[in-house]
Amino acid sequence: MKHFEANFDGLVGPTHNYAGLSYGNVASLNNAAAASNPKAAAKQGLLKAKSVADLGLVQGILAPQERPDLHTLRRIGFTGSDAEVLSKAAKSAPALLKACCSASSMWTANAATVSPSADTLDGKLHFTPANLVDKLHRSIEPNTTSNILKATFNDSRYFKHHQHLPEHSSFGDEGAANHTRLCSAYGHAGVELFVYGQEATNPSAPKPHKFPARQTLEASQAIARLHQLNDEGTVFIQQNPDVIDQGVFHNDVIAVGNQNVLFYHEQAFLNTQAKFAEIKRKFGESPIHFIEVPTAKVAIQDAVKSYLFNTQVITLPSGEMAIIAPTNCQENPAVHAYLNELITLGTPIKQVHYFDVKQSMQNGGGPACLRLRVAMNQNEAAALNQNTIMNDALFTRLNLWVDKHYRDRLSVADLADPQLVIESRTALDELTQIMKLGSVYQFQQ
Template sequence: MKHFEANFDGLVGPTHNYAGLSFGNVASQSNAALTSNPKDAAKQGLKKAKALADMGMVQGMLAPQERPDLHTLRRIGFSGTDAEVLQKAAQQAPALLQACCSASSMWTANAATVSPSADTRDGKLHFTPANLVDKLHRSIEPSTTGNILKAIFADSRHFHHHEHLPEHPSFGDEGAANHTRLCSDYGRAGVEVFVYGRAVTSQDMPAPKKYPARQTLEASQAVARLHQLEDDNTVFMQQNPDVIDQGVFHNDVIAVGNQNVLFYHEQAFLHTQEKLAEIQRKMDTDMHFIEVPTAKVGVQDAVKSYLFNTQIITLPNGEMAIIAPTDCEENAAVHAYLTELVTFNTPIKKVHYFDVKQSMQNGGGPACLRLRVAMNEAELAAVNPNVMMNDALFSRLNQWVDKHYRDRLTIADLADPQLLVESRTALDELTQIMKLGSVYQFQR
């Protein structure tokens, strides 16, 4: 039976905007209040996803969430008609309205943590939606995320869905953005690396001073238990608090892995050599640990370009390639490093650059836009086929975007009742295109 890693990219929603909601995410904060282009954002994401499918990768799409989120606004005391709720929120609590309009579910690396059947005791593919408790605009996503995942991976013979962790800071969970699976082959048991920023139960552990550490050790350990992982195929590593304070809000901003390759910055982790030795000891194949020295690429260049928020994929010919944002090509130090990297004696042989600037300006690169799911043929056959990228779906979704999306959106536009109508109309049609059923709990 064949095994492979599929990528499920987030489809950018109609309310894509630059509200600067993510404290600790330098790009998000520095581009706050810019005018966004939801249509371009969605098309940039679709173009990247289609290009990977054309390379021979298994590629799916995840639907956006309903925004503005009127349910949450009503829960926190705004009443009246939909238009009145939006108007009152805009006047009385504009920051809350902006949080309830965020299109951040596009970054599906935060959607969930996924453990393939090769790693789990029950031989099923496990999903746990991230609770994302550190940020209000993301904390309203998990229930709908779970519904979307269940609509796509519905067959209980193959897929095991868990509820998101308790919504408490002790269990702050940011999903696959802090999780990397390493393996010799996608169908063999691998090593799942969980990276955390802090441990609630340890008072003397190093911690960042400026920005929050969003992922807790306790959350990572809970997900590992839920997914029925063994000690032999898990490693828990602490992120360097100094780089968190430099804008590295998730591990996937400073490290990325694929099969037997771990690509990381010199300053990414604490106790680096000890933890790399543990990974190698638990792997059934030799690892390629590719450390990028600060002398060649500083942390600020890595954050600005999202050198590590790239995808490393294994092509059908067995070679690996990096899927990078054009920002990496435009950064002299980063471009020079990547040009040199493909000449090294590692499996990485090519770099492909993609324009995802609409996402980048809000703090998410190619790796943020995708959720990785290692599967076998039987599991893929059980996936909802209407979400899988091909020529027909690419054409249909581009037409859908052209029909429903604006090409200009400001923060002031978020209170426009017509934007709510447009978003709901678009998502109603999307559920029919992707055969998702009633995934939007609050859609009217």
């Protein structure tokens, strides 16, 4: 049976804006209060997704969430009509309004952790939505994320959906941004690498001091249990607290893996050699490639600014691997020089493809943030919602949909505009029909 890895990219929502909500994310903080372009952001993301599909990979699209989130604003005491709720929040609690208008669900690397059926004891493909408890603007996402995943992977014969973890800091879970699967082939049992920032229940364990560690060991272990993973198929490794304090808020800002390749910065992890020995032992006899980028060639700050590691490493139909990188990597001399060298080193990575996703980059998310990886077999692929799979027709239809519904400029002040609610709901209502998503949204009046 054929096995492969699909990428499901988050569709940028109509309220894409720069509110600087993500403490610890340098790009998000640096661009706070700048005007955004939701239309350009959505089109950049769609073009990147279509280009990956054109390379011969299975590419899907995950719908955005409803924003502004008036339901949450009402839960915390704002009353009246939609317009009155927005006006009151803008006047008395602008930070809460910003949080309830965030379009950050576009970064589906944080949406969930996924374990393929080749790894799980029950032979099903498992999904656990991330609880994202560290950030208010993201903590309101999990229930709708679950609805969208269930509408996309909608056959219980093949797919197992779990509830998100308890909403407590001890179980802080940021999804696949801190999870990498290594395997000799997509259909073979692999080693799932869970990267955590701190051990929440151990006060003496290492942790960062400046910025929060958003992923806990306890959350990673819980997901491994829920997904029925074998101990010999899991490795838990701690991210270096020092790099978290330098703006590396998720593991996918400092390391990325694909099949038998782990591409990482030399400062990425704690106890690197011991943990790599564990990975090798559990990986078995097949060759595995650890590609280390030394600080002498790429400094941490260059890695963060360019998102060298927030790239996608993909396997092409030819069997060669390629990197999907933001154009920011081309524009950074040290990073561009390194990537030019990398493809000559004899590793499985032979190509680099650059894409302009600057609207996302300016808010703190690169190509890898925009996608959720789902390794699957042909039966599972046939069982999912086919209206979410990228092809020429869907690409054209979604671009026309964006042209029809999205603004080309959005400032933080515009978030209080009641017309934005109407525009967003109208857009999402039409999207549910395009992608056959059913009632994933609960539009609150």
